[in-house]
Amino acid sequence: MKAIGVDVGGTFTDLIYCDLSTGALGIHKVSTTPDDPSRGVMEGITALCAMNGVAPGDIEHVFHGTTTATNAVLEGKGARTGMITNEGFRDILHIGRHQRVEHYSIMQELPWQNRPLIQRRHRKTVGGRLIPPTGAELVPLDEEGVVQAAEELKAAGVESVAICFLFSYLNPAHELRAKEIVEAVMPDAFVTTSSFISPQFREFERFTTAALAAFVGPKVDRYIAGLGQALQDIGVKGDLRVMASNGGVATPRMVTEKPALTLLSGLAAGVLGGGWIGAQCDRSRLITFDIGGTSADIGIVVDGVFAETDARSTSIAGFPLLMPMLDIHTIGAGGGSIAHVDRGGAFRVGPQSAGAVPGPAAYGRGGTEPTVTDANLVLGRLDPGDFLGGDMGLDVEASRAVIGELAKTLGLGLLETAEGVLTILNANMANAIRSRTVQKGIDPRGFALVAMGGAGPLHGADVAAMLQVPEVIVPPYPGITSAMGLLTTDLKYDAIRTQFQVSVSLDVARVAGDCAEMEAELAARFADDGVPAADVEYLRSGDLRYVGQGYELKVPLPSGPIDAAGMAQVWEDFHAAHAAEYGHAFRESQIELVNVRVTGRGPLPKLAAMTAPAGGSLEAALVRQSDCVFRGTGGLETHKTPVYRRDQLPVDTPFDGPAILLQKDSTTVVPPLARAVVHPSGSIIITLGAAA
């Protein structure tokens, strides 16, 4: 069984090949081709097959992470999109929540007004109205009006239509009927409805999610169809599976129908990869920490379960997105982050980044501002002759010059300034991790931090120390953890039904009935995708809150028959979840069950367990001794620090920090007083404060 994972990033497309039966593994990296990303993908696959001596026809699975939808939104280059909505509500997308983005600003932009997904001229209104609590029809749908609206949109060259009616999450009938009519008038258009995309209350957020889906729909459709064809052309007969934001993969058909599924998928694979690496090391409580050039992404995994966001915390390019999504927190902090003194005289690092071009001063591509990479170089933590496996030389003098300028402005020493850059960056990152852990009742002291991305292993140990996280895991290939994550996924589909039921008057049969209905719906989906019914696993959950609150917490529902006793446990679990999340439970209050959800999982073959290279001895792995600067209890200290070639380190043989570990896609820092060991699975485990 042979599989390929392909992850398209902003600069590089990462690929991994694995023979799942033998464990044979190969990795590759090609430049991303932004005009048509499938070109880079196909080049990479062809090369990867050749490198590993496999015929494309033998590849049975291709797992793919794509940024096509994401980029369409970020760049504002989607379809010419239209909308059909209720009479009297033409401007829901424009008014939003009537809140400004910035409190203290006159000259700010509002994304939904300055960069509308659907222009007002293409937002049409028709008669018809449903009302709560059941979605009963107050005013019948004006079908003539829908025909007319569709004809106008067609005449205006609209190629994609979102149909969005109030209360459609309670009753989709009007939206479905309108969709039929529009499809008859505009047979070539992409047509979707807000109840199909995300049947949840709050019209601005739901309509915007549908608008996003319609905006990217035609592009995603063309891309997936084109890639499928290209794979066929080189003889790949296996299935294409596309990464979704919920941490699962979906079939091309599913992605084409619900293109918004992929909008934030780029980050999901990285967290999955981190989770898989942790599991290989038998660690079950993990903070995944992925640092690239401009940003750092943080995810939480507990016992193999990846934290998900609540419906109100997700957005893309300033637009709210109501989709099930892994909870990944991104901050603007990375290797390219620029250190500067701002106009008030304060020392800041980021969020501005030098990016890849011009990049840090050390790259010698014209970068003149001091970056985190320059600071690492000045402190001896990066090896100027061995960056990217020696493919790229680093200019230490250039780094010293730009950090030196900064030091002059601050009135500090060169080393103190360089170390300060790292301290400020690491503190920003530690705060971001605190907001996902300590602030949610999770104690990071029981976790391991998986340091990924090119820059993760440089900073992992210092950030862990700030959080009192005892252990850092550095994956075998920190730079391609996302591509690896693609090979650890399942097919994963979600369904949701609104309840608005209160604990004291719960209609248990309705909950059970809705769950059964959703499971049947998902079963039909999986059957279409060829997954045997016996293999599919269903997970039920509810979105709960105290009556009157506006934010819900997700709590598991019973997996067997749903009855009063089971629901009594659900209420208890909610009190406990509330206390954990916010530090307090209101046990006297009634509880409202807002939504019930079912997630279906269809298992797929996974990456085989990895093993560390045989390695040799520490002496054999030693490249040289270097001077590196670390902060000790009494201030900055310079340590004679061994620099090791990582792939030659012996397995299961602990060694003490300080040490620097070189490999092609990253550099690992083992600080003083820490102890590191190569785990048999190939990861390195750093234990802080454990030096002998």
Next chain:
Amino acid sequence: MTRIDPITAAVIQGGLENIAIEMGHKLMRMSYSSIIRESEDFGAALTDATGRQMCECKMSTPLQSGPIPGYVRNVLEVLEGRGDPIRPGDVIMHNDPYGGASHGPDVAFCVPVFHKDALIGWSVTTAHHLDIGALSPGSCGIVDAVDTYAEGLQFKAIKVYDRGEKNEAVWHILRANIRAQELVVGDMEAQIEAARIGAARFLALVEGYGIDDVYAAFEDLMDYSERLMRDAIRDLPDGDYTATTHLDGYLDDPDPSRHHLPLVVTLKVRGDNLTVDLTGTAPQLPDKPVNMPLVGTVDCAVWLTIRSILLDSAVYGPIPQNSGLTRPIEIVAPRGCMANPIFPAPVIARFCSGNQLADTVMKALAQAVPHQVSAGIGNLRVVAISGLNEGNHWVHMEIMEGSYGGRYGMDGMDAVDTLYANTRNNPVEDIESHIPLRVDRYELREDRVAPGEWRGGIGTIREFTFLDDAGFSLEGDGHAFKPWGFEGGAEGHVASLTLRGINGDERALPSKVPYCKVRAGERLISTGPCGGGYGIGFERDPEAVASDVADELIPAETALRDFGVVLVDGKVDHAATAAARA
């Protein structure tokens, strides 16, 4: 001169901000009433022992976090006057509008933070409560309260927890005197929990870095904010800049002096100091609650406006919000004017007065920094709707948005909260699911665009039908005076309010409506104000005008009349346009 190295300062600043964000996040998510959880009308901040603000939550609304130092200072004075020491475990409730509070419904819960037996700071949350026991249901639209006593309960530094013991009597009084008490008490409990979390985190920060370093970093941080503000003021040409705008006043009052109320602002720039002199502002209304507390409303309106213009966060990035920012600014308001009323003059309905004052400050500052302001904003209106359900009150509050005036290089923002307010609306699907109200319409107004090279923002039209017998009250402004145009831009458009009876009769209502009973089937129609234009309409980019026509915001006739743009089949006829503009 700094007190601590810049690295530690940056790290401690990040720690402080993180705490305030966590407080706000938890308060918003735990709270029960839509005015907090949806509208985000709450505040969260840490102060030092004397009430100087260290940090505030970015999610909270400016008018809630801004007053927190004033609350703390007054709590300290009142308790000292009583000889009542502050002890660990105390939680102090306060809402005295003559003691730092913004107005009565904005109740603060203050948790003192102790380190080694010394008071080192305060963790405080504020929030707008649905009801505070005033003369009619809801805590807005009380436009006929005759004095402070008619505005509801007054809490002057009341210990709701005393050394950790709950003061049950206070809670009994609260429950017996406040409508919708389940929601209000639930929100108060959420406030207390969020403030306690802030206190615990603050203490952990102090234990982690040491009290001396934390305070050194805080002093540096205040100096930093002060320096930014002084630099910005120094860039302004020295001189006096005066502006006047008017509040509607009580348009149906028999006393004509109450119809229109002038607000006068003179900014006196002297080097890096700025004095904001409100002399000339209308005298206080001794028995009408549109007066503005000097501490808690007037000061926040002034500071926030100056800060938003001179240190605009979209231009300058985030700037730490702390007491240092306000040091270079002195506010002068003659005692007994609307901006410095004398107890017990009522103040509960000060919301729109304060926002109009903010607009007046912007109008004065516009003379010094014309490229950093908007033309006149459309003010806001707040409505409380209430009724009885099986003997229990339901109360719903809705803030009706305004819009901004045009800006240099940018049109005005449409349909948003303006200046010192930044709340969120309630989803139609939330409103109709929880209260007996049908929302019939929520759209932009059409053909009400203030011409300008950069046009004014557009207000909304909202219609609600009552599905049950109920009542409403409303406080607003902007029915009588149009938002000002700037640099040749036209004035904006006023707001209006209409009650349509079951038989279709329409009754125009003023911008201040005391509690008014309505019957099922009656409809309330609100049209929001449209901000003023910036620059000359005939100089607007013709393509932008064509786009507004295509979007059906203005008809082609208006494009010609107000902008001198001739369209043929929706496309700009450049020759004809040039001729029309000549």
